[in-house]
Structures are given as structure tokens and as C-alpha cells.
Amino acid sequence: MSVDPPEQEQTLKSFRNQLNLSQEELARRLNLSFRTIGEWEGGKxxxxxxxxxxxxxxxxxxxxTLARAMHLxxxxxxxxxx
Known part of the structure; x- marks a missing residue:
């Protein structure tokens, strides 16, 4: 009997990494500070x-999906x- 591996939880960071974006690049695209992205990713x-x-x-x-990734x-x- 085969058991499927648990589905990996998607996080804001994992979505960003899938697009090969740094915090700085995503922040630039959104016209925000990279610290803001870090606070979102850290759940602060x-x-x-x-x-x-x-x-x-x-x-x-x-x-x-974004809300789920942010644990809302x-x-x-x-x-x-x-």
C-alpha cells in the first residue's frame, strides 16, 4: 500500500521563491520596502x-491562496x- 507524501505547505516565501524573486525584487515591483516583504513572510x-x-x-x-499562505x-x- 502506497501512502502519498503530505502536501507541502505553501508559504508566501515559497510562492516568491517559485518565481525566483528576491524580497528586494518583489518589493520593488510592489513599490514597497523589502523589510515589509520580510515582515509579511515572517508573520509579523x-x-x-x-x-x-x-x-x-x-x-x-x-x-x-494568499490568505492560506499567511496562515489566516x-x-x-x-x-x-x-
Missing amino acids: KIPRFDNAVALARELGISLK NIEGVPDDLL
């Missing part, structure tokens, strides 16, 4: 909504109906 702060939208767009992920509870948040 979360982005304002406008910055979260820009960050999700830059990383190519949904806002729900999204239980009960509906998905968009298109």
Missing part, C-alpha cells in the same frame, strides 16, 4: 487589502461565482 504583519491584491496578482495566486483562517469564505 499582514498586508493591507490593496497590497494583498497587488501581491496576489504579482505571485499569480488567488487571494484565498478562511473557513466559511465563499468562492467567487463566475
Whole structure:
């Protein structure tokens, strides 16, 4: 019997690394300080909504995926109906 390996948790840092972006490069693209990116990645702060939208767009992920990566509870948040 084969057991699937546990799914690796996606973090803000892992999404950034998948795009081969440094904190400095991502910060430049978002017109922010690289320290801000580090605070988000370290869980010390979360982005304002406008910055979260820009960050999700830059990383190519949904806002729900971004929220999960930042360890925010999204239980009960509906998905968009298109």
C-alpha cells in the first residue's frame, strides 16, 4: 500500500521563491520596502487589502491562496461565482 507524501505547505516565501524573486525584487515591483516583504513572510504583519491584491496578482495566486499562505483562517469564505 502506497501512502502519498503530505502536501507541502505553501508559504508566501515559497510562492516568491517559485518565481525566483528576491524580497528586494518583489518589493520593488510592489513599490514597497523589502523589510515589509520580510515582515509579511515572517508573520509579523499582514498586508493591507490593496497590497494583498497587488501581491496576489504579482505571485499569480488567488487571494484565498494568499490568505492560506499567511496562515489566516478562511473557513466559511465563499468562492467567487463566475
